[in-house]
Amino acid sequence: MNMAFEDPNADTEWNDILRKKGILPPKETTNEEEEEEASVLQQQSVVKTYEDMTLEELEENEDDFSEEDERAIELYRQQRMAQWQASQIKNxxxxxVExxxxxxxQEVTKAGKDLWVILHLYxxxxxxxxxxxxxxxxxxxxFKDIKFLKAISTTCIPNYPDKNLPTIFAYLDGEIRAQFIGPxxxxxxxxxxDELEWKLxxxxxxxxxxxxxxxxxxxDQLMSSIRTTISSKRDSDSDDD
Structure with a gap:
């Protein structure tokens, strides 16, 4: 009885299972496959290289990349620029600022859209x-994305009463959204x-x-301390009795 053996390099689901289990040897790669794998590795190497570069380094080394790489790098440069601009805005x-x-x-009313401004009158x-x-x-x-300002009260509001100090105004889009007035x-x-952070x-x-x-x-800590003191006093009174 003749037994037919499958080509170990054949792309069959069964052969793939046998390779995973170590029964068949790894599939031999052709020259074409080797070239394709090398090309992928080269592209990955380039990507890793320019992903590690700053915008200035990308400009300095742009002559070393192929035309195809340059297209990918340009998209990456645009992405990095957008991230940098977003970071600059956020921070x-x-x-x-006094x-x-x-x-x-200029600093409050026209501060900018969707920007919180905290002004302390003092x-x-x-x-x-x-x-x-x-x-x-x-x-x-x-919180570097928030504009914090301070001003001597009477320079902003003439005759502003000292009894109202300190005063904090919180603005959004140039309008007061919250105010904290007086000690x-x-x-x-x-x-x-932390308490001031919580208020804001x-x-x-x-x-x-x-x-x-x-x-x-x-x-809560204060109340717990009071309850402990009262309980201790009751126990002491009970012992005296």
């Missing part, structure tokens, strides 16, 4: 204003950076990673 701020009343229209010599300026400086470094709103000198997040001005109001955490 265009990063600090609290303005005066003369700057208000006066020197008011401790809470100083504290908030410190917190805002840290938040400006953290009581901020909770006095106990105000933390509630106004929609920024996206915080805080999961709950930091003030609530402090209140």
């Amino acid at each position: 265009k701020f990063g600090e609290v 303005i005066s009343g003369q700057d208000y229209v 006066k020197q010599g008011i401790p809470l204003c100083t504290l908030i300026n410190q917190h805002l400086a840290a938040l400006a470094r953290k 009581l709103v901020f909770g006095g000198m106990n105000l933390t950076q 997040a509630e106004a929609g001005a920024l996206k915080t990673e805080l999961e709950e109001n930091p003030r609530k955490q402090i209140q």
Whole structure:
């Protein structure tokens, strides 16, 4: 009885299974397949090369690429440029800028579409204003896509009463979307950076990673401490009896 063996290089589903199990040897590649594989590897090498390059390096090395590579690189360059521009827009701020009343229209009203602007009206010599300026400086470094401003109150609003300080206005598209006026709103000198961040997040001005109001955490700790103290006092009174 003659047994017919399949060509181990044949493209059959059965042979593919046998190759995976190691029963048949790997398929021999033809010269044409080898050239195609080499071409793919070369293209991948080029892609990896120019993906690792900066925009300036791409321009310096553009003579080393083929016409086909240049088309791919041009698309990649456009993508990198768009990413860079988006990054510049997102990270265009990063600090609290001092303005005066003369700057208000340009810096706030005409600040730009879909841009949040946080303006702190303050006066020197008011401790809470100083504290908030410190917190805002840290938040400006953290949220670089938001425009943080500060201004001495009377330079923006003549005769603005000191009792209303500190004051924070949150603007979007040049319109006030939230306002925080007076020391009581901020909770006095106990105000933390996280609490101020939470207030601005509630106004929609920024996206915080805080999961709950930091003030609530402090209140919960305080209430827990009070309950513990009361319980201890009751136990002590019971022992005395």
